[in-house]
Amino acid sequence: MRIDKFLTTDSPYLTDGGLETFMVFDKGFELPCFSSHVLLETETGRAELRAYFERFLALAAQSQRGFVLDTATWRSNSGWGPQLGLSESELRHANAAAVAFAKDIRSNHESKGLSIPINGIVGPAGDGYKPDAMLSAGAALRIHTPQVRTFAQAGVDMVSAMTMTHAGEAAGIAAAAREIDMPVSISFTVETDGRLPSGQTLGAAIAEVDGETNAYPIYYMINCAHPDHFRDAVTGGEDWTKRVGGIRANASRMSHAELDAAEALDPGNPVELGELYSELMRLLPNIRVVGGCCGTDHRHVDCISLRTGHKQAA
Numbered sequence: 259m260r261i262d263k264f265l266t267t268d269s270p271y272l273t274d275g276g277l278e279t280f281m282v283f284d285k286g287f288e289l290p291c292f293s294s295h296v297l298l299e300t301e302t303g304r305a306e307l308r309a310y311f312e313r314f315l316a317l318a319a320q321s322q323r324g325f326v327l328d329t330a331t332w333r334s335n336s337g338w339g340p341q342l343g344l345s346e347s348e349l350r351h352a353n354a355a356a357v358a359f360a361k362d363i364r365s366n367h368e369s370k371g372l373s374i375p376i377n378g379i380v381g382p383a384g385d386g387y388k389p390d391a392m393l394s395a396g397a398a399l400r401i402h403t404p405q406v407r408t409f410a411q412a413g414v415d416m417v418s419a420m421t422m423t424h425a426g427e428a429a430g431i432a433a434a435a436r437e438i439d440m441p442v443s444i445s446f447t448v449e450t451d452g453r454l455p456s457g458q459t460l461g462a463a464i465a466e467v468d469g470e471t472n473a474y475p476i477y478y479m480i481n482c483a484h485p486d487h488f489r490d491a492v493t494g495g496e497d498w499t500k501r502v503g504g505i506r507a508n509a510s511r512m513s514h515a516e517l518d519a520a521e522a523l524d525p526g527n528p529v530e531l532g533e534l535y536s537e538l539m540r541l542l543p544n545i546r547v548v549g550g551c552c553g554t555d556h557r558h559v560d561c562i563s564l565r566t567g568h569k570q571a572a
């Protein structure tokens with residue numbers, strides 16, 4: 259698949275919602291350390307994972323746009339291996355199995371005319387809500403290279419670093435992808451003030467990663483935050499906003515601390531979320547991918563799809 263063709267579409271590709279929150283709160287699975295790759299270890303888990311993605315693929319087919327199919331690997335990196343009781347070889351197996359599963363889903367749907375790039379998901383080596391350890395780009399390169407290389411060997415089309423809390427780790431992941439000529443997107447999360455958990459602004463974080471990697475990421479994203487939390491940060495029309503190519507927002511207005519402590523899911527308002535995406539599309543001229551994050555499901559992405567129709571990218 260030619261990723262450059264995927265990137266120049268005038269209608270943003272869809273992707274899924276909050277996989278882990280859906281499986282925990284709606285389906286009752288126990289995911290150690292929020293690690294969704296364990297779903298691939300049982301027939302029940304695989305069936306539910308397949309059904310989950312097929313709901314979103316149906317939305318993509320209905321709206322006649324492509325779908326970015328993520329691997330269930332947000333927690334499957336070397337930073338989390340010890341807590342999950344997994345060796346490096348076991349992590350490689352888990353990541354390769356996740357890619358194979360995604361490819362199998364794609365093989366059953368591409369015949370319907372859908373463009374479906376396989377996206378290897380890389381999560382933070384630490385907490386996705388707070389930067390417990392501020393990694394340098396070099397340290398992050400060492401931690402994340404095994405997973406990124408496994409993705410490349412297994413045949414993904416691109417990789418995405420999701421829920422990044424600080425620029426150093428993001429730059430290291432981008433560098434790992436650059437070493438093997440793998441397309442990569444970087445997605446930052448922000449607090450209610452529109453800044454990364456590290457305190458850095460979105461614009462400064464993007465500039466730092468671009469400076470460290472000679473602007474290697476194909477685009478940047480924002481995920482795991484409500485649009486109200488970052489809308490003001492992107493209203494100025496600065497040049498860096500043109501580097502933002504994807505949004506995977508929460509429907510909940512809760513802070514990260516509140517979400518972390520919540521015992522019940524806050525699904526927010528799907529219709530309102532779709533309307534907020536419509537506004538963000540006007541503020542961010544180069545959006546390529548839209549989906550949801552924590553607490554969202556196919557209902558939210560359906561509303562997002564309805565409000566993010568065809569457009570000509572800047």
